[in-house]
Every structure is written in structure tokens, then in C-alpha cells.
Amino acid sequence: xxxxxxxxxxxxxxxxxxxxxxxxxxxxxxxxxxxxxxxxxxxxxxxxxxxxxxxxxxxxxxxxxxxxxxxxxxxxxxxxxxxxxxxxxxxxxxxxxxxxxxxxxxxxxxxxxxxxxxxxxxxxxxxxxxxxxxxxxxxxxxxxxxxxxxxxxxxxxxxxxxxxxxxxxxxxxxxxxxxxxxxxxxxxxxxxxxxxxxxxxxxxxxxxxxxxxxxxxxxxxxxxxxxxxxxxxxxxxxxxxxxxxxxxxxxxxxxxxxxxxxxxxxxxxxxxxxxxxxxxxxxxxx
Numbered sequence: 001x002x003x004x005x006x007x008x009x010x011x012x013x014x015x016x017x018x019x020x021x022x023x024x025x026x027x028x029x030x031x032x033x034x035x036x037x038x039x040x041x042x043x044x045x046x047x048x049x050x051x052x053x054x055x056x057x058x059x060x061x062x063x064x065x066x067x068x069x070x071x072x073x074x075x076x077x078x079x080x081x082x083x084x085x086x087x088x089x090x091x092x093x094x095x096x097x098x099x100x101x102x103x104x105x106x107x108x109x110x111x112x113x114x115x116x117x118x119x120x121x122x123x124x125x126x127x128x129x130x131x132x133x134x135x136x137x138x139x140x141x142x143x144x145x146x147x148x149x150x151x152x153x154x155x156x157x158x159x160x161x162x163x164x165x166x167x168x169x170x171x172x173x174x175x176x177x178x179x180x181x182x183x184x185x186x187x188x189x190x191x192x193x194x195x196x197x198x199x200x201x202x203x204x205x206x207x208x209x210x211x212x213x214x215x216x217x218x219x220x221x222x223x224x225x226x227x228x229x230x231x232x233x234x235x236x237x238x239x240x241x242x243x244x245x246x247x248x249x250x251x252x253x254x255x256x257x258x259x260x261x262x263x264x265x266x267x268x269x270x271x272x273x274x275x276x277x278x279x280x281x282x283x284x285x286x
Contacts, residue, residue, distance in 0.1 A: 003027060009035035009051070012044045017051065025051060031131070031284075037262065040070075040282070043136045045077045070260075071160040075138075080109050083138040083280060085157060093274065097141075100272030107246060107271050108137040111279070114239050115220055118232055122265065122281040124221025125188070126210055129262075129283040135220060138266065139277035147251045147268060148276065150176045154255055164259050177214070177252035184215040185240035187233055188222055216240055216247065219267050219279050246271070247278065254283070 006029050008016035017035070025035055039047035073086035082105065084090075090101045115135045123129035140157045142148060148157060151172050154165040168174060210218065220243070225232035247269045256263040262282035271277050 003029060003035075005035045006033065006038055009038040009044060009047050010042050012042075012047055014046055014050065017047055020051070037260075040262075040264075043077075043081070043083075043134055045074075045083075049074060069161060070164065071158050073159070075158060080105065081112060081137065082108050082277075083136060085140050088140065093141075097274045100274045101139075104139055104271035104275040104277055108139060108277055111243065111246075112137045118236050118239060119223045119225075120220045120236075120239075121223070122219055122221060122283065124223050125217040126215055127218050127221060127283070131284050132221075133262070133282045133284075136280045137277065138268075138280040139271070139275060141274055142270070142276035143274055147178070147249065147270065148253075150174055150253045150255070153253055153266065153268075160255065164256050167257075175251070176254075178249070179214055179247075179251065180249045182244050182248045183250065184213045185217055185244065186215065187237050187240075188224060214252075216243060219252075219265065219281060250278065 003024065005017060005020050005024050005027075007013070008020075020035065028034055036048065036051045038044075039051060075083050076086050076088070077083050091098060093101075112135065120135060121132040122135060123132040142157075149168075149172070151165065151168040151174075154160045154168060155162075162169075220240070222232075222236050247267065250267060250269040253266045253268070254263055255266070262284040265281050265283055266278065267280075268276050268278040
């Protein structure tokens, strides 16, 4: 990361970004990232709002440089750091819908806090991601029996720029990576050889076919705990076992492939009647 505005976008320094000019806002660092890229990948919503409001983003409507956006309206985020569609009122439904929302939010806040506590990031394991990305949470109302298709997600639940979802427009049959079985998980071996732990470490780490045996680790990647953090092995196993039935069945949807870098990754499941949600993170391709 090379510039003050790149760092401000990554660290959420709003006052710094209010003074950014167009040249600096579009300047790429050594990783090929602009401040907008950093704000989006780090989940700094208010930073992204500032940059996008000034016209610093990826696509323009009909070639007009003063109408540039990725998605519009941009999603919002509650204080519990769960993303949701702009204008969503979770209290507008009946008692059953509200009960489902309460249960879903409980799942997502725990999922996010535990993943953070355990140092899990996208890119740690079983991933084509060329860097490490934070795992965020996302929720939206959904009354259909089937999980959303990519087209329904990008041009229904959220409203991305048409150039971003033009592939899905011409391929409406694409259902994303639909997983109808429980996702596999594995625990990295204890490289510190601590013998007094009761954890039964898996003998394999990356040695499995991701197409035939998709795993939770591809999004919730476990890091190698230090010698003083051996508790993470057992706690990570407990977290995966808790998450496994929740993300079943699930769908993984990639948004922005071939259009921008990093791309957005949604891993979604039915959390409760009337609500779909899960993990939102990013992948960067080389």
C-alpha cells in the first residue's frame, strides 16, 4: 500500500478521504489497488460512500463520467457490522418474520465475531485468493424455497451495474456454486508438536479436490496458531462443526469476475424462514 488515501480507505479514516482529489482517488498502489478497492475489500462502507459519491468507482452509465457506480443504491450496514440491502426495514413483517430475523442476526453476529476471534480470513486456505480478506456478514429477506441465483442476487436483492452482471444476464441458467451436501472442513496440523492437547488434528490440509469436496476453509480459512495459541485448534474445530449444518445447503456466488479486482464472494444459506444470509468477502485474482 503506497499512498495516504489507500491507507485511509483501508483504515476507515473518513476525514482524510474528504479531501481526496480525482487523481489520487484513482491512483493504484503496488498491488494494483485504488482507494475504492481498499474501502470495498475491507468493508469500510462510509469510506466507500464518500469515494463513490465523488464519482470514484468502476463503471459509468452511458459513458457519463459524473454517473459512476458499482451498485446503486449502495447497501447499508448496522452497528453489528452486518450488511443488508439499502432501505431494509426488518420490523415491517409479521411476528414469524421478525422471529426469523432475530434468529438470523444471532447466527451472523456470532459467525462474524468467532471468525474474527480465531483469525480466520479468506485466502488462508483452499483458495485462489492472492491475499487475505476479512469475512463480513450479509442478510436479506427471501421467501422463495430455492436459494437465490446469481442473477437474482445482483439484479434483484442488490442492484449492481449492468456491466458487472452481463454474464449472468446471458446465462440465467447459471445457479452459482450450489452445494446440496454439507461442506467439508479440516483443521491444520499442529506444527508446534504440542503433545498435551486433546485435539485430533487432521492429517490432511489442502490435499483434497475442491470441486469434488468443497470446504468451509475456502472462505473461513484457518491460520497457523502460534505456540501460545494452541487453543485455536480446538476452538476452530468447534466453530466449523457449528457452522457446517447452518451452511447446508448453500450457494457460493462470485460477482465481478473479469470486470474488477477484487471480486465479491457471497456464501449464502437459508438462516431462518424468510431470511437468507451468510458470509461476504473478496478474492483478488492475478
